[in-house]
Amino acid sequence: MFIKIEPGLDLPIYSQLVNQLVDAVARKKLTGGDTLPSVRSLAADLGMNMHTVNKAYHELEKKGIIRIVPKSGAIINDLTQLEISEIQLERISLEIRPLLTEAIVLGMEPADIINLTSAIISDIKGG
Numbered sequence: 001m002f003i004k005i006e007p008g009l010d011l012p013i014y015s016q017l018v019n020q021l022v023d024a025v026a027r028k029k030l031t032g033g034d035t036l037p038s039v040r041s042l043a044a045d046l047g048m049n050m051h052t053v054n055k056a057y058h059e060l061e062k063k064g065i066i067r068i069v070p071k072s073g074a075i076i077n078d079l080t081q082l083e084i085s086e087i088q089l090e091r092i093s094l095e096i097r098p099l100l101t102e103a104i105v106l107g108m109e110p111a112d113i114i115n116l117t118s119a120i121i122s123d124i125k126g127g
Contacts, residue, residue, distance in 0.1 A: 003017065003020050003021075003046060004020070005017065005046060005048065013048060013052050014052050014053075014055040014056040014059065015056075015059075017046075017052070017053065017056040018056045018059045018060055018063075021036070021056070021060060021065070021066075022060070022063075022065060023124070025065060025076060025079070026124050026125075027124060027125075027126065030076050031076060031078075032076055032077060032078025032079060032080065033075065033076065033078065034075070034076045035072075035073050035074070035075050035076075036057070036066065036073060036074040036075070036076070037073075038073050039053045039054050039057060039074075057074050060074070061074075063088075063091075064077060064079075064088065065077060065079070100113065103116075
């Protein structure tokens, strides 16, 4: 698994880790049942604090991406059978809204936003 952390970004390191792991799941590089490295192992591999990895894993668990099994580690959930819940839809909407608002303030037209979104989805899905 290839994870690249950029310490100079405004985005916290744990958020970068969360985003990259979610991206790996979306791209099917990680699938349901796959086990993530232990907190200690991943922290050592990435040269970061164990608490940072632990925070990222708990964020992924809160989002429903993984489940943390004591003494077994973090396991990717089988997301192919799940439907998005109202709570998840609300959370995603709340996270997307500020970005869309910023795009509009910066002068992007709705069609430009839709085209950008479509391009990102195509990139993620490999099309």
